Amino acid sequence: MTGPVFTSQSKTCAQWEARADLVVLGSGVAGLTAALRARQLGLRVLVVTKAAVDDGNTRWAQGGVAVVLDGEHDDGDSVAAHAADTVTAGAGLCDAAAVRDIVGAGPAAVARLRALGARFDASSTGLARTREGGHSALRVVHAGGDATGAEVERALVAEAGGRRVPVLERHVAVDALRTPLGEVAGVTVLDPHGVPGVLRAPAVLVATGGLGQLYQATSNPEVATGDGLALALRAGALAADVEFVQFHPTVLYTRGARGRCPLVTEAVRGEGAVLVDATGAPVMRGVHPLGDLAPRDVVSAAITRRMAQAPGGVDDHVYLDATAVPGFARRFPTVHAACAAAGVDPARQPIPVTPAAHFACGGVVTGIDGRTTVTGLYAAGEVARTGLHGANRLASNSLLEGLVLGERAAEAVAADLAAGACADPRLGQPPETDVAPVAERDSLQRVMSRYAAIGRDAEGLAVAGSVLDLSSVDSPLWTQEAVEDAALTLVAAALIAAAARRTESRGCHVRTDHPGRDDAAWRHSQPLRLSPSGQPVLAEKIVEAAS
Structure with missing residues (x-):
């Protein structure tokens, strides 16, 4: 057959x-x-x-x-x-x-x-x-x-x-x-x-x-709700490194945008574009030897710091100056079309950009x-x-x-x-119950974006965990929306647990209360599975990274 x-x-x-x-x-x-x-x-x-x-x-x-x-x-x-x-x-x-x-x-x-x-x-x-x-x-x-x-x-x-x-x-x-x-x-x-x-x-x-839909702004489509990871966890599988969510440094910024935002590929920077703030000052100068082509975690963190330092309070975007990139519309037709739809001409003006959830x-x-x-x-x-x-x-x-x-x-x-x-x-038999904890999606995305995105600390992660606990309601998984929201709720809880335990900054996990990288204590992955009651628990045995 x-x-x-x-x-x-x-x-x-x-x-x-x-x-x-x-x-x-x-x-x-x-x-x-x-x-x-x-x-x-x-x-x-x-x-x-x-x-x-x-x-x-x-x-x-x-x-x-x-x-x-x-x-x-x-x-x-x-x-x-x-x-x-x-x-x-x-x-x-x-x-x-x-x-x-x-x-x-x-x-x-x-x-x-x-x-x-x-x-x-x-x-x-x-x-x-x-x-x-x-x-x-x-x-x-x-x-x-x-x-x-x-x-x-x-x-x-x-x-x-x-x-x-x-x-x-x-x-x-x-x-x-x-x-x-x-x-x-x-x-x-x-x-x-x-x-x-x-x-x-x-x-x-x-x-x-x-799982980009954990956050208010993401490069991911609407279907990226983490339900595969949730299904595997409920089936007894082991997960690891869930605290590391990479934020792409540059999605097209439009005020009030939610959900999937148009990506501005970093190949634009590979062709010579430069990140600048509202005053025109380069964002990556002196930050990393590779400058604008530093790894994504470095660039995203640098943009976030620069936005926080903006005069008059926190800004919500910077700019990507690609005006010197030859043949932009021919080389980057998808980005050009997205910019044109937002009223931006990359050949004549810098592109407003901001970090957004990209890859797990x-x-x-x-x-x-x-x-x-x-x-x-x-x-x-x-x-x-x-x-x-x-x-x-x-x-x-x-x-x-x-x-x-x-x-x-x-x-x-x-x-x-x-x-x-x-x-x-x-x-094979299905689970005995088709009910799972579900948090309201908009509230979940807001709390994850506020407390569990690029910059995290113990207090904020505790707030995020409490909000999830208090807002989750056991709901039957009878619709696609319910399945997705249950997955987002479970994956968010897993991410918060892992991020709270990792008391250092490493890669795309940035703890503002633990800004340094601690290889002596934390150069290992954190395995995670569900307890018999369905709660994410971090295993004692670690998954060692190979040297």
Whole structure:
């Protein structure tokens, strides 16, 4: 068989049921790469996505794919140099072995993507390359100027359609089915009308992206609500590094904007644009040796400090002066269109920008093969914590990770199925209750933005935790909105717990009451899981970062 098996009646309260070898949650780069590889390996696969198949976070990625290609790189650049830049950006928490492995697999992964029809921008000597924050060389390949994610998604969606990969659109996964031994054996889902269904499978891959909707302003789409991480935690999986949420230094600022804000890719700075404050003074002068191309955590923190120092009180944006960048509209058509819609001409005036929630650096703990700590549960992409990113992501490593880990996760599933290591899906049962604590989303986003964003301290984190506790109400998970709000509530509690315990500043975790980095006490990741009562608890055993 090439597709999932549907039956008319479930043995649970669900109104319909389907079976597959692998259920993939998410249709971004990691999810579709995994689904395509699983089909090549002969598995029955079913992709589940909350929106349309091409409406995930991948399409919004602007900058490109960081990769050192054979015969197409700067003199002196190498995979080892790319790995070294990644470790430096990760501020002491990267798993160096995982970094070398994943970065080293990048050239082959990009070659496979190009073989599927992805079209990258060319130069007179091969693929066009640019430089972004934290990189020591021009090694970021891009498509459509600043529309790399859209092109990657286009190629993967087209290939999935051509291979007739089944996709269940506009369905949200609620919880994992688990066997009496705790193995994952499928998921429960809701359709757009709240009709429940069951997907039985010996393997579930969570590739749901990030959690940017925890905050008022983010580069993430509306579907990035952390529900994949929440589902994995409720299934018994271990998470780590959840306190590290990277804020992109530059999204387009418009007063009062909420939700997804247009990204101004740091490739604009790679082409020579400079961050300045309202007086025209450079923001990054004297802050870091790489200046405007410092790692994202450094730039975001510098912008936040400069805004706080603005005359007359706290300002809410700075400016990116790209007036000297030649051919801006041609090189950055997506950014140019967003600026034009806001009444800004980048060729003539600086672009108002501000930091916004961008990428989660942590997530579900996995190996470099996508396996989690729970049998039958796999994770890949932004929702996973492989050790690649540490305390801060290096620019344009994210699409690379999704390409590499998506394929490897599918191969791990195939190997585990062949070895009989997964559970019988018929033994999977949904949780005994479909009720979870839910906080009102607007209040949650306001308190997280105020107390748990770039600058944090013990008092503010305690306030955020109290607000969540007092405002959360046990609610049935009968709609997509309820599932998402429950996920945001759980993930926020996990982030607050981890951030409160880490009494130092490292990477994109900045404690204003503990401004220094403390390698002696804190050069390790904090593992986190749920207690029997469903509360996030930090484990005593630490996950050591490799040297």
